[in-house]
């Protein structure tokens with residue numbers, strides 16, 4: 001089993017990944033971000049939607065939203081969150097490596113470091129090609145990751161997250177393959193029990209991710225330092241890259 005196929009990883013570490021604080025922050029981001037200010041009724045795909053932190057406020061704004069995720073448990077949580085908010089969205093269980101709905105969307109979102117999961121760099125490029133194919137001409141893709149430059153500013157010190165329910169998570173990061181990939185080891189401690197998990201992702205600088213979007217056919221590729229649309233610079237905490245699918249058919253892979 002590949003690390004990202006481990007349902008328990010996403011559910012057991014959800015206290016730190018999908019906290020109530022993050023859910024509230026995602027709602028504020030959807031309300032305020034110029035990058036997420038789509039025309040009413042836009043057809044939006046949230047690729048790797050998790051338990052719906054962005055999906056729910058996007059649906060509540062009246063967009064025609066689809067959430068795709070590999071985890072049935074995450075989709076179950078997204079369904080419950082939609083019901084609690086009185087919002088509706090289509091939910092599909094699928095692998096981002098395979099999921100394509102030609103020309104269906106105005107916007108494809110891939111948020112909170114849900115990109116770079118595959119060991120073969122060509123597979124990560126394929127995810128971008130899939131997103132391109134799923135967009136209508138003129139549609140936009142937004143990818144939000146931890147940029148390599150940002151990470152370099154704080155990596156090395158173990159991080160501790162207090163879950164507020166007596167549990168806590170220790171995070172240790174290890175740079176691999178000449179800053180090509182990052183392994184993150186988590187230990188979740190509750191009382192006398194500890195649960196360990198590891199995730200390994202590709203790391204991208206702004207220039208690398210921009211080049212990857214351009215290889216997949218996107219134009220007007222722009223890097224931002226967050227959803228406020230600020231430039232990606234020494235003050236940034238995230239790397240948000242936006243690209244547009246121009247008119248015409250999808251370019252075929254070389």
Ligand SMILES: C[S@@+](CC[C@H](N)C(=O)[O-])C[C@H]1O[C@@H](n2cnc3c(N)ncnc32)[C@H](O)[C@@H]1O
Nearest residue numbers: 004048049050069070071074095096111112114
């Ligand atoms: C870091 S979480 C981010 C979730 C959400 N975007 C958010 O902002 O909270 C990554 C999500 O990607 C999903 N995932 C992992 N591998 C996947 C794959 N190959 N295809 C589709 N979803 C995947 C996981 O189940 C998880 O819900």
